[in-house]
Amino acid sequence: MGSGGSLGVALFYWVLAGAVSYSPWSFPQRSSGVLRVRGDSSWSQPRVPPFSQSSPWAWVDVSQLQAAVPLHPVAVQCQEAQMVVRVHRDLFGTGRLVKAADLSLGSASCLPVAQSAAEGTVTFRAGLHECGSTLQVTPDSLIYRTSLSYKPSPANLLIVRTSAAVVPIECHYPRRGNVSISAVQPTWAPFYSTLAGEEELIFSLRLMNDDWSSERLSNGFQLGERLHLQADVAAGSHVPLRLFVDDCVATLSPESSPSPRYALIDLSGCLVDGRSDDTTSAFLSPRPRQETLQFMVDAFRFAGDNGNLIYITCHLKVSPADQAPNPWTKACSFNKASSLWAPVEGTGDICSCCETNNCPLHGGSSQRVNPAARWPGRRARRDTSSKQGGPSSTAEAEVSIGPLLILDSAQGPWSSSEGLAPAGKTTPDAGEGFPVLAEVAMFIAAILLSLTALGLFLVCRKCGCPVVSL
Numbered sequence: 001m002g003s004g005g006s007l008g009v010a011l012f013y014w015v016l017a018g019a020v021s022y023s024p025w026s027f028p029q030r031s032s033g034v035l036r037v038r039g040d041s042s043w044s045q046p047r048v049p050p051f052s053q054s055s056p057w058a059w060v061d062v063s064q065l066q067a068a069v070p071l072h073p074v075a076v077q078c079q080e081a082q083m084v085v086r087v088h089r090d091l092f093g094t095g096r097l098v099k100a101a102d103l104s105l106g107s108a109s110c111l112p113v114a115q116s117a118a119e120g121t122v123t124f125r126a127g128l129h130e131c132g133s134t135l136q137v138t139p140d141s142l143i144y145r146t147s148l149s150y151k152p153s154p155a156n157l158l159i160v161r162t163s164a165a166v167v168p169i170e171c172h173y174p175r176r177g178n179v180s181i182s183a184v185q186p187t188w189a190p191f192y193s194t195l196a197g198e199e200e201l202i203f204s205l206r207l208m209n210d211d212w213s214s215e216r217l218s219n220g221f222q223l224g225e226r227l228h229l230q231a232d233v234a235a236g237s238h239v240p241l242r243l244f245v246d247d248c249v250a251t252l253s254p255e256s257s258p259s260p261r262y263a264l265i266d267l268s269g270c271l272v273d274g275r276s277d278d279t280t281s282a283f284l285s286p287r288p289r290q291e292t293l294q295f296m297v298d299a300f301r302f303a304g305d306n307g308n309l310i311y312i313t314c315h316l317k318v319s320p321a322d323q324a325p326n327p328w329t330k331a332c333s334f335n336k337a338s339s340l341w342a343p344v345e346g347t348g349d350i351c352s353c354c355e356t357n358n359c360p361l362h363g364g365s366s367q368r369v370n371p372a373a374r375w376p377g378r379r380a381r382r383d384t385s386s387k388q389g390g391p392s393s394t395a396e397a398e399v400s401i402g403p404l405l406i407l408d409s410a411q412g413p414w415s416s417s418e419g420l421a422p423a424g425k426t427t428p429d430a431g432e433g434f435p436v437l438a439e440v441a442m443f444i445a446a447i448l449l450s451l452t453a454l455g456l457f458l459v460c461r462k463c464g465c466p467v468v469s470l
Helices: 003-021 191-199 434-463
Strands: 034-038 057-061 074-078 082-088 103-105 114-116 121-127 134-137 141-150 165-174 202-207 220-222 226-234 241-251 262-265 292-298 309-320 332-335 340-343 381-383 394-407
Touching: 057 074, 074 165, 082 141, 082 165, 103 121, 134 202, 202 309, 202 394, 226 241, 226 309, 226 394, 241 292
Parallel strands: 220 394
Antiparallel strands: 034 057, 057 165, 074 082, 082 121, 103 141, 114 121, 134 141, 141 165, 202 226, 226 292, 241 262, 241 309, 309 394, 332 340, 381 394
16 A cells, blocks of 8 residues: 555544543533532531541532632531531632631631631631520431521621621531541430430421432522421330421521411411412321421512522421321321311311311410420420310421522523532533534534545545645
């Protein structure tokens, strides 16, 4: 084969090699605004090696800050009995330092305990149960949740130059294994303390995936989507119990008392949000287990609120599983097809009071009381007294979830698997796919041009055209 033929073959193999080595689907990696890091002895960093689930770890979402990577201005250390949060005052990565007095931790608005002018940082230290943090118990972990809040004070009476922000923070402590820094000391427990431990009830409220198979990792929704909520109680060696949701309220802050407040469930188990014409909110029937109650709520946000964040606080209670549901312990949804209230279990007459708004509360009273004022704490409380025909034995607790981010459809696309929580994911920017399509088009054009040149070369060689050798 002549030099011209060698050149053509070389050109063909060069194009073929480029096609094999080039992958048009190699999307550029983007940094996430969510940090999932160890919390035992090191501060959170943008990238960390895989860690053992036997040690505590922190989860921080800085996506609201739109901070420039690798700044990551919020670092969390999960210690044995407290969490330490270190905040860089260049909170938004713009070079403008925020005021330390404008930063607070948790719903109790705890202030920083230390400030470093040289490093431009402030430090918070709070016990796991302090500053209004909340606890969620899962089969594998104890999850303590709080949030860092930035509320800018106005530069004058008319304007502010930075946006308010809320940074969700979680500390995860595995329930299996020893997460203490100290060695486990052998001990013994007297018989009466063992019995007390068996009677303890653990309540939880979780946001679930659409198929209810696992806990949802994202707190972001668009209007028109549904919130899948699941309430549980861990009864341990207790007698079989049935769980009920006494009431649920939505607010703009973790505290369930301030205005505005919107009742989702009221009147000792009536899902009143489903009574509205434009909703499909309802309890799921049948239950998966007696100690579990699932319900769906159409996503919403408060009118006139620009923060798009809501919190949901529910009052949970249990009754013996062998006790028939009654007007004090019920789970009722409004069926629009029949225009009637229907219970998850029990006879339909226990829901009749949902329509008349005069359901009796525990103790025989039918007057509505403030659910947030009844049980401000989250620990279970046992009431063994029987009052005027009410349930003979109940245990109750307040549980909360949030913040939930609710967006209008006009504010951009939102995937239910993305947003505030899932590590390693970000919301795609508009037009992100166009550069990739342009690269694919250029690659195809290069192949066609090379094949055309090779065809011309072979035609000229066959016809005796002069060929320039390199």
